[in-house]
Amino acid sequence: MFTELNSILNSTPDSFTQGEFILLSDRQSDASFLIHHFLSFYLRARCKVCFLGLVQSFSHYSAVSQRLGVSLTQAKEKGQLVFFEGLKESLSILIPQEGNTESQAMDFLRDPAVGLRSLYEFVVSSVSGAGRAPEGPEEWGPPVLLVDDLSVLLSLGVAAGAVLDFSHYCRAAVCSQLQGNVVMLVRCGGDEEEDEGDDEGSAWLLRGLTHQCSLALHVQGLPTGYCRDIHGQVEVCWRRRRADGQHTQTKLFQYKVHDKGASFFARGTSSAVL
Amino acid sequence: MLTSHCTMLSELLQGNDSGGFLVIQDSCRYSGRDLLRSFISSALDREEVVHVLCFESSEEELKDGLRAPGLQRLHFHNAYSDPLGWMDHSAFTVDKFSFEELTHLVKQSPHSRPATLVIDSLTWILRHVSPPAVCKTLQQLKKGGAVRAVAALLHADMHQRGTVGSVCHLATSVITVSPGIKGDEALAKITKRSKSGKVLQDEEIFSIKEDLTVTIQNKPSHLGHKQADPEEQQTDPTANLTFNLRLSDTEREAKEKLALPFMFSKEKKTALLHPNQGSGRILYEPDANDDFDQEDPDDDLDV
Numbered sequence: 149m150f151t152e153l154n155s156i157l158n159s160t161p162d163s164f165t166q167g168e169f170i171l172l173s174d175r176q177s178d179a180s181f182l183i184h185h186f187l188s189f190y191l192r193a194r195c196k197v198c199f200l201g202l203v204q205s206f207s208h209y210s211a212v213s214q215r216l217g218v219s220l221t222q223a224k225e226k227g228q229l230v231f232f233e234g235l236k237e238s239l240s241i242l243i244p245q246e247g248n249t250e251s252q253a254m255d256f257l258r259d260p261a262v263g264l265r266s267l268y269e270f271v272v273s274s275v276s277g278a279g280r281a282p283e284g285p286e287e288w289g290p291p292v293l294l295v296d297d298l299s300v301l302l303s304l305g306v307a308a309g310a311v312l313d314f315s316h317y318c319r320a321a322v323c324s325q326l327q328g329n330v331v332m333l334v335r336c337g338g339d340e341e342e343d344e345g346d347d348e349g350s351a352w353l354l355r356g357l358t359h360q361c362s363l364a365l366h367v368q369g370l371p372t373g374y375c376r377d378i379h380g381q382v383e384v385c386w387r388r389r390r391a392d393g394q395h396t397q398t399k400l401f402q403y404k405v406h407d408k409g410a411s412f413f414a415r416g417t418s419s420a421v422l
Numbered sequence: 423m424l425t426s427h428c429t430m431l432s433e434l435l436q437g438n439d440s441g442g443f444l445v446i447q448d449s450c451r452y453s454g455r456d457l458l459r460s461f462i463s464s465a466l467d468r469e470e471v472v473h474v475l476c477f478e479s480s481e482e483e484l485k486d487g488l489r490a491p492g493l494q495r496l497h498f499h500n501a502y503s504d505p506l507g508w509m510d511h512s513a514f515t516v517d518k519f520s521f522e523e524l525t526h527l528v529k530q531s532p533h534s535r536p537a538t539l540v541i542d543s544l545t546w547i548l549r550h551v552s553p554p555a556v557c558k559t560l561q562q563l564k565k566g567g568a569v570r571a572v573a574a575l576l577h578a579d580m581h582q583r584g585t586v587g588s589v590c591h592l593a594t595s596v597i598t599v600s601p602g603i604k605g606d607e608a609l610a611k612i613t614k615r616s617k618s619g620k621v622l623q624d625e626e627i628f629s630i631k632e633d634l635t636v637t638i639q640n641k642p643s644h645l646g647h648k649q650a651d652p653e654e655q656q657t658d659p660t661a662n663l664t665f666n667l668r669l670s671d672t673e674r675e676a677k678e679k680l681a682l683p684f685m686f687s688k689e690k691k692t693a694l695l696h697p698n699q700g701s702g703r704i705l706y707e708p709d710a711n712d713d714f715d716q717e718d719p720d721d722d723l724d725v
Contacts (some may be wrong), residue, residue, distance in 0.1 A: 359545070
């Protein structure tokens, strides 16, 4: 959890806007540090978290979260975190082994044309238990869905339209019905101009998700090239009217990722420059 | 509820003629949903019956900011929570988007008057229903009597240009919105086709307040770059000079009296034509050297 980002987004684990769809995206850069931020943020906020980790193994996320001061193993044991490990689940479908109870969630691997309905059903079943705790004394807050990342689904052969349907259903269920939050990451490779005519690619998916989201964080490399002290820039765009009546608003920050956190600063105010 | 009363945008929002089909085109840089909600708000204020077919926002989001007295005439058709029928308890699925279904839906309401149909958004429908089928349904809605007018949102950057083009060809008015220069301002490009076939185009800058009233600023052609830098407009280049650019009356008189050296006055002319006698005269007496003989040019040589 990065406190500087919290103050930019005007949220703390104790008070944050509910019902938000936060879109993370990157282009020729890496926005996964934001996924780790939101994972630790919502675990600290005592939300019921469902994490679809399609890119890395559980131990990877666990190791990073440990550095940010949150234990994923404990959260899992307490029933706060439902971790979906895409790498393992897909393996059990591709190489079926006896005695392995395979879940339906990754059904789309057998036939990408069926869409992501089964994955959505998995999400609903894991977040709908929020609020009441059947096997423990602890009670969790609003449900949160995190996805890292949607572009993997495209690589697995799912159509971009099906991904948009999935995100729409997740938004309708988690944000609107249960008043929870959704955080999704999507990656765009290549140049902006290259993707313009692309009808079903990641850029098209990003545009579709931007229409759906209420807050977008877009990570880019520096336009001037590599720099040791500034790792890139984040464009923060609020797409809904906020409580103070402000309209669509965009702010640009530069950032540097440290070992145990990240610092955000206005353009040109890096400590290496000043 | 509009502050300005003669612009095309306010005209469109205030009440289009029956059989009208308004398309609000936006992109992911600026959302046209607020403008669509302003349209709903002003339609309700005119005592119209409004049916909303909502795919992209929930009922709460849509109704937020609408004034209570009109809400009973607003009929919300929830296509948001289950548009594809995944959960088996949907109110409206996308495959029901046909003339018969929509007519049936609109006629279910207790009001007998023809209603205004608002679609949020056509993009959702176009992703699942083929464009020709969508265009056919829209055309039938325009002609059929159940619906008085149709207004729809379209995310233009989600479709091929041809699809956007064919939908906009059906529309009687198209408003394309894009972000403006200043904070909450936006730019609207309006194309309006009147029944006579005349096409009017205009550009306007507008902003939407929290209670969904639309404020229309001056036209961008009058403002344009001038507004971008008001300081430049005000500065007077002759304001802080170290020398005097202007003349007082006495100074001007003195200036006009002065004859410049190249001016040719009468005195000068006479002075040149009749020089004074006896003042300076050249006396010349030829000597031997001046006696030059043309026949013998070498006469002066001692040979």
